Amino acid sequence: MPQEIERKFLVVSNSYKTQSYRQTHIIQGYLSNSDKSTVRIRICDDKAFLTIKGKSNSSGTSRYEWEKEIAIAEAEELLLLCNDIVIEKDRYEVTTGDHMYEVDEFLGDNTGLVVAEIELKNESESFFKPDWLGKEVTGDKRFYNVYLSKKPYKNW
DSSP: OOEEEEEEEEEOOSTHHHHOSEEEEEEEEEEEEOSSEEEEEEEETTEEEEEEEEOOOTTSSEEEEEEEEEOHHHHHHHHTTOEEEEEEEEEEEEEETTEEEEEEEEOGGGTTOEEEEEEOSSTTOOOOOOTTEEEEOTTOGGGSHHHHHHSOGGGO
């Protein structure tokens, strides 16, 4: 069973932009969200994906993840069926040591929120923390994209 292990942090400066090797524009929405799973549609520049994520463990670092690439036209149709607001963000990819951070700069109703995620091989794996990394928010449901689609950052 594919497992996603990640940690999430607030970002305290925009110096990650000069360290980034790739930028992607992302549009995503949620078809379903329950206690057991979340079903997401995502368009990343010229690719689209259907993703199912299971419930997070108690620390919020691990959960089941299944993903399949789909046609952009199909994703655009499915986005019309999504609940609540559609999330828009620019993602910056930054390599530090053996790891890669995905830094999401949210747009629209979530403008002003910038969050970095790092995927790990196991929950106790050590990693480098760049100076632009702030408070850890792993497991804080307010920073889950599905939460932001219901209660956007501008309303906090």
